[in-house]
Amino acid sequence: MAAQNDVPIPIPENKAVVVEQEDLDYSKRGQWLRAAVLGANDGLVSVASLMMGVGAVKHDVKAMILTGFAGLVAGACSMAIGEFVSVSSQLDVEVSQMKRTRESEEEDDQEQLPNPMQAAAASAVAFIFGAMVPLLAASFIVDHKVRLGVVVAAVTVALLSFGWIGAFLGKTPVVKSCFRVLVGGWMAMAITFGLTKLMGSSGL
Structure with missing residues (x-):
């Protein structure tokens, strides 16, 4: 009986090792993932908000594209x-x-250290990809009101996509992530559009 009780012991130990390794992989992924998600979301929201602000007072598509x-x-x-x-x-x-602290496992710690160049590159490239969404959406639409609507629709789809991608890669709740990103993007565009429209109507 004692020998039979000892047999299952290696199995949970192996599982524990696998879980720890998976956790380690996600922690290493954190730096570039955070930079990429923030960069893409910021590029999408900030450029879309700039274009919506200009679109609130100018109907010229060239002005929107140059601003974006x-x-x-x-x-x-x-x-x-x-x-x-x-x-x-x-x-x-x-x-x-x-x-x-002079930690004994210094080599392992160095592998987990943040990489400034990697974070900078991920952030910049992701920002460009995010910013291209409203730019491309507005480039081929002549009618001003339709152009604004297309930009909002394209940004909405992109926000939901970025929220889902971030949640999937980071293993976080999808609905919560998408809702947070979507509402934040809508608020940024609405506030920029409204305040710019107000300033334009006041003659500034």
């Missing part, structure tokens, strides 16, 4: 630099902490 393109370039540079500085500061803190 300027927002794309400026935003991608800003996101890349911001991520690089932020993650570099985090890296400095973690390296200093490792030196102070």
Whole structure:
């Protein structure tokens, strides 16, 4: 009987090892995933909001496209630099902490350290992809009101897609993630459109 009781012991131990390895993989994925999701969402929402703001006072499609393109370039540079500085500061803190504590598993810890260049690149590229959605949606629509509606529709679909992708990769609740991203994007566009329309009607 004692020998039979000992047989199942290696099985849960192996399972525990697998679970720990999976958790480790998700933690390594966190840095670039966070940068990519934030970059894509920021590119989508900020450029769409800029274009909606311009569209509130100008019917010229060229003005909307130029504004969106300027927002794309400026935003991608800003996101890349911001991520690089932020993650570099985090890296400095973690390296200093490792030196102070002199951990015995230093090589393993170094593999998990944040990568500033990776975060910057992921953020910038994702921002560009996000910003391309409203730009492409508005590029081929002549009628002003239809153009605004198409931009909102395209951004809505993209927001839901980005929310789902972020939830899937990060293993978080899909509905909550999509709802949060969608409502935030709608609010940004609505506030920008409304305030710009108000300022334009006041003669500023």
